[in-house]
Amino acid sequence: MAGIVLEHVMKTYGSLYAVNDVSFTVNDGEFVALVGPSGCGKTTTLNLIAGLLPMSGGDISIGDRVVNDLDPKDRDIAMVFQNYALYPQKSVYKNLAFPLQMRKLPKAEIDRKVQDAAKLLDITHLLERKPRELSGGQQQRVALGRALVRDPAVFLMDEPLSNLDAKLRVQMRSEIKRFHHNLNATVVYVTHDQLEAVTMADKMAVMNGGLLQQYDSPANVFAHPVNTFVASFVGSPAMSLIPLEVVSKGTEASLRSPEEGWELPLSAFNARKANASSNGKVVLGARHSTLKLHKAAAPGAVPGKVYTVEPTGDVTFAQVFISGAVVNISLDPSVLIAPDEKVWVEFDQDRMHLFDGASTMALQAA
Ligand SMILES: Nc1ncnc2c1ncn2[C@@H]1O[C@H](COP(=O)(O)OP(=O)(O)O)[C@@H](O)[C@H]1O
Ligand SMILES: [Mg+2]
Known part of the structure; x- marks a missing residue:
């Protein structure tokens, strides 16, 4: 060989x-x-x-x-x-x-x-x-x-x-x-x-x-994944990608929905990444298994609206609209939700991805 x-x-x-x-x-x-x-x-x-x-x-x-x-x-x-x-x-x-x-x-x-x-x-x-x-x-x-x-x-x-x-x-x-x-x-x-x-x-x-x-x-x-292309190509269902604005407050930062106005505060490490964005915008990436669905407002969760619910037996996949993007979430089949229901989605700060709003490359902590 x-x-x-x-x-x-x-x-x-x-x-x-x-x-x-x-x-x-x-x-x-x-x-x-x-x-x-x-x-x-x-x-x-x-x-x-x-x-x-x-x-x-x-x-x-x-x-x-x-x-x-x-x-x-x-x-x-x-x-x-x-x-x-x-x-x-x-x-x-x-x-x-x-x-x-x-x-x-x-x-x-x-x-x-x-x-x-x-x-x-x-x-x-x-x-x-x-x-x-x-x-x-x-x-x-x-x-x-x-x-x-x-x-x-x-x-x-x-x-x-x-x-x-x-x-x-x-x-x-x-x-x-x-x-x-x-x-x-x-x-x-x-x-x-x-x-x-x-x-x-x-x-x-x-x-x-x-x-x-x-x-x-x-x-x-x-x-x-090095960029949004690889992030969305590898993995099924695909990693969800949400374009957001960075609101910097010194070393801290949060992500803001340009459509809906809500803000998601970032951990110190993610804030360092977001603050490295070249144009004040990022694409937030999250895999379905890292997201948590809530039926009421919860800390660290942002609002969304259920689009479809797909039971597959072992696991149920929900698609939820968040700030204009479709977000895939896997759920225990016992969770009952319906299309058009208002929900809140919690991100795992240790497992979220942040990509540059202009280059689409993964951001490194500054
Ligand atoms: N003989 C050829 N003449 C002109 N363009 C070609 C030729 N062969 C492949 N291409 C183009 O090169 C690109 C890569 O093709 P290919 O390697 O077959 O893609 P893949 O295998 O990833 O589907 C495509 O845009 C295809 O249209
Ligand atoms: Mg081929």
Whole structure:
């Protein structure tokens, strides 16, 4: 296995910056998810690593080799796509064996590699079947197997689960995670689904508009999003974001609703952050699980109006309008509230996020 280094990687199409100055390092054996909304540059980044597209600038290394000018076949990678692209007329065995036959490996070695991969992926009993006789999940496992037999330095996967139904996707998610764990493989995995990234990856590279927004462990990205884009992209339901004004009183500060006039006093630490705002405005961010709903005015709580209530069984999600923003709150199912009800929402000062009103970047305490 090998690590991957991207340095100032660029890909332009005319005036469009599909990948704009992206740098990150995938350590040997790491599972890295490239995640972001459709069109943000994930597939382009993966294809640049694979060598399927020429770069407009920058450097890519795999292992200790700069691969900028190497053909895909010389980069020691294997790709797994959303469309499994299995040979329909060949058996599973022959689908797995074919890339090895092309490389003219001895027959006994091919058989050993195919049997090993089939065992690891639990498809030994399917080896004589044709792809059309397999379920979607089984076909995806064969596609993984075909990458696996080649014993590459790096696995590159582009939305491999997006053709599967929701239940199978969750199942294959843990299978691919197990695959990575068993092999200690270096994997770069593209997905638009933040939950896949959070649940599977050692590190996630969050992209938007061709730019790398944040590169860190899912736990750190979740706990310390660098800007409002990452804050609202990672986590479900999304982090709620409320634009507010800063009212500074010396070292103290509170947040004021421009629409409704109420003020929320801040802790000393949050006041230092709010006072660092570049334009006297902040975006207050809060995750659903950090908010407390009250039926009457309470200290540290601000007024809101219930918009919708969604019971899901274990937990009920409420959407509440606060100062013109929609705020998600999770509630115990025993809490009974109704649309249009007036409520008060209490923020946890230790778990709230403050972003600059102009740059949208997370504020640091001054
Ligand atoms: N061959 C191409 N010619 C022009 N624009 C392209 C081409 N391929 C991709 N793009 C553009 O580059 C951007 C990134 O695309 P892509 O990497 O496929 O996004 P993602 O995989 O994140 O959905 C998009 O705006 C897309 O329209
Ligand atoms: Mg894509």
